[in-house]
Structure formats: structure tokens, C-alpha cells
Amino acid sequence: MKNRLRVLRAEHGWSQADLASRLEVSRQTVNAIETEKYEPSLSLAFRIAGLFGQRIEEIFHPDGA
Amino acid sequence: MSVRLPACRRLLGRLLLAAALIVAIGLGAKWLGQQAAVPLLLRQAAWLAPVLPAIWYFRLFGRVVRESGEMERQIYLEGAFFAFAAICVVSLGLAMAIRGGMLADVSLRKAGPLLWSAGITFWGVGTALSWRRYL
Numbered sequence: 001m002k003n004r005l006r007v008l009r010a011e012h013g014w015s016q017a018d019l020a021s022r023l024e025v026s027r028q029t030v031n032a033i034e035t036e037k038y039e040p041s042l043s044l045a046f047r048i049a050g051l052f053g054q055r056i057e058e059i060f061h062p063d064g065a
Numbered sequence: 066m067s068v069r070l071p072a073c074r075r076l077l078g079r080l081l082l083a084a085a086l087i088v089a090i091g092l093g094a095k096w097l098g099q100q101a102a103v104p105l106l107l108r109q110a111a112w113l114a115p116v117l118p119a120i121w122y123f124r125l126f127g128r129v130v131r132e133s134g135e136m137e138r139q140i141y142l143e144g145a146f147f148a149f150a151a152i153c154v155v156s157l158g159l160a161m162a163i164r165g166g167m168l169a170d171v172s173l174r175k176a177g178p179l180l181w182s183a184g185i186t187f188w189g190v191g192t193a194l195s196w197r198r199y200l
Binding site: 026031 | 134135136137139198199200
């Protein structure tokens with residue numbers, strides 16, 4: 001699963017720790033999502049989308065899509 | 066912005082206390098069990114006493130897993146599966162080696178604490194391996 005989390009975070013000028021505390025997850029979780037080593041649950045994906053004011057499919061894309 | 070401490074850090078003190086209680090009560094039970102002057106019923110109760118802090122320990126352990134973040138929870142559970150699989154393989158191997166006469170038979174009294182310690186060690190190894198995959 002590809003995602004634009006790193007780009008969106010950079011646009012807001014947030015560090016991984018800032019984003020992690022806004023999402024109430026660990027900094028390692030944010031890093032693992034950005035490096036595409038971990039796929040978030042649906043509820044976390046909704047929280048990420050809500051935080052950036054976008055739809056889930058605008059942030060997360062299936063591989064090859 | 067306040068950040069809630071991870072469950073493993075918040076509960077670490079209580080986990081260590083529970084582990085220390087298991088050891089202390091176990092040693093106390095061993096001493097009491099050797100006192101012939103103590104009534105048999107009391108000695109038998111003392112031998113079973115370490116089970117109570119062990120139950121507390123694993124309840125806390127479960128709480129650490131439940132209250133962790135979603136990725137950490139996945140890592141802890143992958144570690145637990147690794148430990149379960151490793152204990153199954155090791156105990157099967159030892160059982161077959163005993164049946165084949167390559168090892169002397171051992172009682173549960175001796176093998177139990179070894180398997181218990183190995184389970185925790187394997188969980189630590191499995192969790193570390195799983196962390197490497199995500200970081």
C-alpha cells in the first residue's frame with residue numbers, strides 16, 4: 001500500500017513526533033506507515049484522513065494503482 | 066502537547082513487582098515447605114501461593130498488549146506466536162529425544178520453570194525480530 005503521509009506531514013511542517021501525538025500513536029508507528037512497512041487499521045486511516053481533511057483514498061493507494 | 070506514556074512503561078513498575086513477588090513467594094514457599102513443624106495444609110497452601118502473583122503478572126502482561134498502540138500490539142502478538150511456536154518445537158524435540166533414549170526423562174517440576182523461562186525469552190526474541198521488520 002502506497003501513501004502520501006510523509007508529503008502531507010511535510011506540508012504541515014510537523015515532525016513525526018508531532019503527527020504521532022496528534023494521532024495518539026507512537027512515533028515508530030508513523031515512521032513505519034511512511035516507509036510502507038506497516039499498513040494502518042481502518043480506524044487509524046480514518047483518523048489520518050480526518051486530520052489532513054482528505055479522503056482515505058486520497059492518501060492511501062493500493063500498489064500498482 | 067501531552068503524550069501518554071506507552072503501556073509497557075506505565076505498567077513496568079507493577080510488572081517488575083509481580084515478577085519479584087513470584088520469586089519471593091516461591092522462595093518463601095520453599096522454606097516453609099521444608100519446616101516439618103508447620104501443619105501440612107499450610108505448607109501445601111504455601112507451595113501453591115506463587116500461582117497468585119503469576120496470575121497477576123500475566124493479567125498485567127495482557128493489559129500491556131491491550132493498551133499498546135495498534136502496531137505495537139501486532140508486534141507483541143507476533144512475538145507471542147513466535148514464542149508459542151518455539152516452545153512447541155522445543156518441547157516436541159525434547160519429548161522425542163527422551164522417548165528415543167537420547168536424554169534422561171525429566172519431571173515437570175524440573176522442566177516447568179525451564180519452559181516458563183524459555184517462553185518469556187522466546188517472546189522477547191520474537192518481539193525483537195518483529196520490531197526489526199517494521200522499523
